[in-house]
Amino acid sequence: xxxxxxxxxxxxxxxxxxxxxxxxxxxxxxxxxxxxxxxxxxxxxxxxxxxxxxxxxxxx
Amino acid sequence: xxxxxxxxxxxxxxxxxxxxxxxxxxxxxxxxxxxxxxxxxxxxxxxxxxxxxxxxxxxxxxxxxxxxxxxxxxxxxxxxxxxxxxxxxxxxxxxxxxxxxxxxxxxxxxxxxxxxxxxxxxxxxxxxxxxxxxxxxxxxxxxxxxxxxx
Amino acid sequence: xxxxxxxxxxxxxxxxxxxxxxxxxxxxxxxxxxxxxxxxxxxxxxxxxxxxxxxxxxxxxxxxxxxxxxxxxxxxxxxxxxxxxx
Numbered sequence: 001x002x003x004x005x006x007x008x009x010x011x012x013x014x015x016x017x018x019x020x021x022x023x024x025x026x027x028x029x030x031x032x033x034x035x036x037x038x039x040x041x042x043x044x045x046x047x048x049x050x051x052x053x054x055x056x057x058x059x060x
Numbered sequence: 061x062x063x064x065x066x067x068x069x070x071x072x073x074x075x076x077x078x079x080x081x082x083x084x085x086x087x088x089x090x091x092x093x094x095x096x097x098x099x100x101x102x103x104x105x106x107x108x109x110x111x112x113x114x115x116x117x118x119x120x121x122x123x124x125x126x127x128x129x130x131x132x133x134x135x136x137x138x139x140x141x142x143x144x145x146x147x148x149x150x151x152x153x154x155x156x157x158x159x160x161x162x163x164x165x166x167x168x169x170x171x172x173x174x175x176x177x178x179x180x181x182x183x184x185x186x187x188x189x190x191x192x193x194x195x196x197x198x199x200x201x202x203x204x205x206x207x208x209x210x
Numbered sequence: 211x212x213x214x215x216x217x218x219x220x221x222x223x224x225x226x227x228x229x230x231x232x233x234x235x236x237x238x239x240x241x242x243x244x245x246x247x248x249x250x251x252x253x254x255x256x257x258x259x260x261x262x263x264x265x266x267x268x269x270x271x272x273x274x275x276x277x278x279x280x281x282x283x284x285x286x287x288x289x290x291x292x293x294x295x296x
Contacts, residue, residue, distance in 0.1 A: 072252065084226075124268065131272045
């Protein structure tokens with residue numbers, strides 16, 4: 001992958017990750033370290049799925 | 061005497077009772093609209109119950125219903141599209157009335173709880189509730205007929 | 211106040227379940243069953259069993275109608291094919 005295409009892809013992935021991690025942070029009942037670690041991991045996986053879904057919908 | 065529980069009982073007896081009547085009688089187009097309204101009214105009831113019993117974790121039920129209620133209505137809109145195509149149900153007055161109940165309940169609860177993450181969760185639930193029901197009503201009225209064969 | 215809520219929820223469950231039994235057309239029955247699922251979830255919440263209510267919501271509001279309507283559609287299509295081939 002060339003740097004010119006890698007940068008927008010990484011930017012979109014990071015945007016999804018930030019939004020999903022914030023959603024997790026809002027929805028959990030108590031905030032502690034374990035919740036944050038699990039949330040960051042789940043958001044990383046879910047961001048991959050979200051990007052795949054976005055590409056499937058817009059067709060690009 | 062708990063005002064939140066009283067409000068929940070009133071909405072349950074009046075609102076959901078009326079939608080039960082609507083779903084039990086009449087033509088198919090009215091029944092579909094009544095089913096959509098029942099989920100739109102049950103979500104504020106669950107929010108009121110959560111506040112009335114003073115259990116913030118009960119908000120999860122309302123959140124799940126706000127997500128899954130419109131999904132159920134979209135199932136009906138998609139699989140009954142042929143039956144509803146000739147005379148599509150339009151009930152924007154009732155839809156916006158139910159959305160108004162939801163918005164009022166969410167705002168009242170936001171005023172009653174201390175500002176913080178719980179407020180954001182409540183607002184998220186309200187946005188999902190109103191947005192989901194408007195989308196579901198539009199799907200029932202045939203607003204997405206162009207993407208039906210997609 | 212809690213007793214009145216339980217009474218209202220129980221009454222609604224009884225009425226909607228009776229209507230679901232009385233309704234003959236499977237499509238309309240699916241609509242009544244969706245409402246019954248939601249009312250049952252409210253009843254479970256009123257009885258302080260939100261975990262049961264959560265699974266009831268997941269199953270009753272979207273999954274049961276989907277299965278019923280898919281079955282109705284498949285049966286109708288099969289009947290049409292049989293009539294067309296005759």
